[in-house]
Amino acid sequence: xxxxxxxxxxxxSGFWDVVKSLVSGLRLTWKHFKNANNRRTPEYVTDKNYFxxxxxxxxxxxxxxxxxxxxxxxxxxxxxxDDCIVCDLCAKxxxxxxxxxxxxxxxxxxxxxxxxxxxxxxAPVFDIDxxxxxxxxxxxxxxxxxxxxxxxxxxxxxxxxxxMIYHFTDLSPExxxxxxxxxxxxxxxxxxxxxxxLAARKQG
Amino acid sequence: xxxxxxTLVLLLSIVIVLAYAERKVAAFMQDRLGPTEAGPYGSLQxxxxxxxxxxxxxxxxxxxxxxxxxxxxxxxxxxxxAGFAVIPFTPDLVPAGIGIGVFYLLAIIxxxxxxxxxxxxxxxxxxxxxxxxxxxxxxxxxEIPAGLAILSAVMVCQSLDFQEISxxxxxxxxxxxxxxxxxxxxxxxxxxxxxxxxxxxxTTWNIFRAPxxxxxxxxxxxxxxxxxxxxxxxxxxxxSELVAGFHVEYSxxxxxxxxxxxYSMMVLVSLVAVIxxxxxxxxxxxxxxxxxxxxxxxxxxGEVSSILWGGFWLLSKTFVLLFLQLQIRWTYPRLRVDQxxxxxxxxxxxxxxxxxxxxxxxxxxxx
Ligand code: SF4
Ligand code: SF4
Numbered sequence: 001x002x003x004x005x006x007x008x009x010x011x012x013s014g015f016w017d018v019v020k021s022l023v024s025g026l027r028l029t030w031k032h033f034k035n036a037n038n039r040r041t042p043e044y045v046t047d048k049n050y051f052x053x054x055x056x057x058x059x060x061x062x063x064x065x066x067x068x069x070x071x072x073x074x075x076x077x078x079x080x081x082d083d084c085i086v087c088d089l090c091a092k093x094x095x096x097x098x099x100x101x102x103x104x105x106x107x108x109x110x111x112x113x114x115x116x117x118x119x120x121x122x123a124p125v126f127d128i129d130x131x132x133x134x135x136x137x138x139x140x141x142x143x144x145x146x147x148x149x150x151x152x153x154x155x156x157x158x159x160x161x162x163x164m165i166y167h168f169t170d171l172s173p174e175x176x177x178x179x180x181x182x183x184x185x186x187x188x189x190x191x192x193x194x195x196x197x198l199a200a201r202k203q204g
Numbered sequence: 205x206x207x208x209x210x211t212l213v214l215l216l217s218i219v220i221v222l223a224y225a226e227r228k229v230a231a232f233m234q235d236r237l238g239p240t241e242a243g244p245y246g247s248l249q250x251x252x253x254x255x256x257x258x259x260x261x262x263x264x265x266x267x268x269x270x271x272x273x274x275x276x277x278x279x280x281x282x283x284x285x286a287g288f289a290v291i292p293f294t295p296d297l298v299p300a301g302i303g304i305g306v307f308y309l310l311a312i313i314x315x316x317x318x319x320x321x322x323x324x325x326x327x328x329x330x331x332x333x334x335x336x337x338x339x340x341x342x343x344x345x346x347e348i349p350a351g352l353a354i355l356s357a358v359m360v361c362q363s364l365d366f367q368e369i370s371x372x373x374x375x376x377x378x379x380x381x382x383x384x385x386x387x388x389x390x391x392x393x394x395x396x397x398x399x400x401x402x403x404x405x406x407t408t409w410n411i412f413r414a415p416x417x418x419x420x421x422x423x424x425x426x427x428x429x430x431x432x433x434x435x436x437x438x439x440x441x442x443x444s445e446l447v448a449g450f451h452v453e454y455s456x457x458x459x460x461x462x463x464x465x466x467y468s469m470m471v472l473v474s475l476v477a478v479i480x481x482x483x484x485x486x487x488x489x490x491x492x493x494x495x496x497x498x499x500x501x502x503x504x505x506g507e508v509s510s511i512l513w514g515g516f517w518l519l520s521k522t523f524v525l526l527f528l529q530l531q532i533r534w535t536y537p538r539l540r541v542d543q544x545x546x547x548x549x550x551x552x553x554x555x556x557x558x559x560x561x562x563x564x565x566x567x568x569x570x571x
Contacts, residue, residue, distance in 0.1 A: 022536070025535045025536060026531060026532070026535055028535070029233040029531055029534055029535045030531065032232065032233050032234070032235055033229065033232045033233050033531070035235075036232035036235075039237075056235070057231075057232070057235050057236060057237055058235045058236070059231075059235075059236045059237040061237065061240060
């Protein structure tokens with residue numbers, strides 16, 4: 001065993017072997033230098049070409065080019081507030097409690113979501129703190145109307161951490177206040193009506 | 205004075221181009237992009253690097269030997285820059301045309317070593333000291349094969365004047381005072397009977413005038429890599445072990461000067477290689493019968509055409525060698541200290557001695 005090893009080393013360390021290996025080294029770097037004008041294309045991993053690009057520069061000029069991300073990847077959350085029925089399921093399942101929802105009952109039906117569910121609640125506050133989020137995706141699975149989804153956006157670093165809290169509500173504070181008052185008024189009226197009915201029953 | 209300013213400007217622009225090329229070549233050989241943001245294709249990167257260095261604070265370590273520390277970068281650069289004084293850039297443009305140019309160059313470049321020691325010792329830092337010691341040991345050792353390789357070229361040319369050596373390697377030979385009746389023979393062997401005096405071009409370059417000089421050229425090139433601390437002989441700077449070798453304590457302007465000196469050294473050794481072995485400012489194209497390519501691509505001595513052609517050929521050959529230096533840096537791993545000394549003392553020096561002997565015999569064939 002040892003003799004064969006030594007033989008191999010001796011064989012490779014002759015003058016011409018050294019010259020040959022030096023030249024082949026230069027040839028290798030020259031080949032890469034020559035191929036410097038083709039570049040890898042930013043292709044998706046399932047693309048046929050993905051593994052068929054042995055030559056060319058591999059650097060991606062990131063902010064200008066990016067490799068596409070998988071569709072089922074878990075990146076920034078987005079809530080389509082028009083489709084949200086404010087059921088609070090997402091906030092309840094979130095393991096890190098980063099979804100804050102405040103709901104206000106509507107006085108009448110607000111409308112229907114795109115899948116036909118009736119909306120009965122306003123959400124004056126619908127905040128997701130993406131700085132806390134662990135991107136587990138549980139909230140997107142429980143969402144009954146599929147309005148909470150993961151987008152392919154992953155580059156959303158902020159200088160101020162407060163900006164990592166995403167506000168999805170479509171109500172301005174004034175509108176929210178108005179809705180609250182409407183609800184309070186309706187409840188007052190209902191309470192008054194109930195009291196009146198009760199009084200009428202007592203009399204009757 | 206004008207020559208001083210012109211040479212400095214030329215040198216600075218070459219160094220800036222070289223520093224940019226170094227990054228791009230390195231990047232391309234490693235399948236990267238290199239600088240892309242500053243200017244078109246990142247071409248302003250090295251200019252910005254210099255500007256950045258100039259803005260930095262000039263830190264002198266508290267425990268350093270201040271006068272040595274401050275003087276060293278200037279001495280190192282001055283030594284290298286002084287070498288440019290005897291370089292003939294075109295047939296009639298040489299900053300200082302002294303008759304013992306080769307001798308002067310070898311002597312003045314050795315001064316570099318003193319500067320390196322001053323920098324290493326003055327920094328009062330063990331890494332700088334180690335780096336300087338390695339650097340000096342390496343440069344002093346490699347001066348011997350380099351000197352012997354240069355000596356063989358000098359023996360073949362029988363001159364220490366760079367300009368005379370340049371004239372000998374082209375079709376203009378007989379225009380140089382003192383060489384009016386000299387002749388060039390193919391491979392330097394008169395017995396072959398092929399007179400190349402008026403053919404010029406590549407046939408009269410030193411490596412063809414006396415093919416033994418091809419070996420000296422290779423020896424000189426390897427030794428010059430070591431003298432300019434380039435990979436694979438960059439032990440003095442070995443980034444992975446010594447951080448940056450002898451200039452680890454330098455910052456700002458002083459570092460910029462050291463950096464400049466290093467790149468100037470690369471340029472200088474390549475220029476010397478081109479002048480001594482690769483035909484200096486002479487065109488590579490020979491005269492073939494009535495198609496006098498050599499004369500067309502040389503211009504007339506004393507006119508602008510010769511300055512342009514001469515400068516063009518000299519610089520393009522130099523850039524080819526510089527590119528080779530860069531490519532070697534990004535191809536080969538660094539040698540160990542003992543391998544470095546082995547290569548110098550046991551391989552290059554004996555071969556160079558043999559080449560000197562053969563070059564002497566070759567010279568006898570040429571007359
Ligand atoms: S992805 Fe997970 S952590 Fe993030 S908001 Fe949804 S449930 Fe919470
Ligand atoms: S689970 Fe879906 S519908 Fe329910 S509150 Fe969250 S986002 Fe809205």
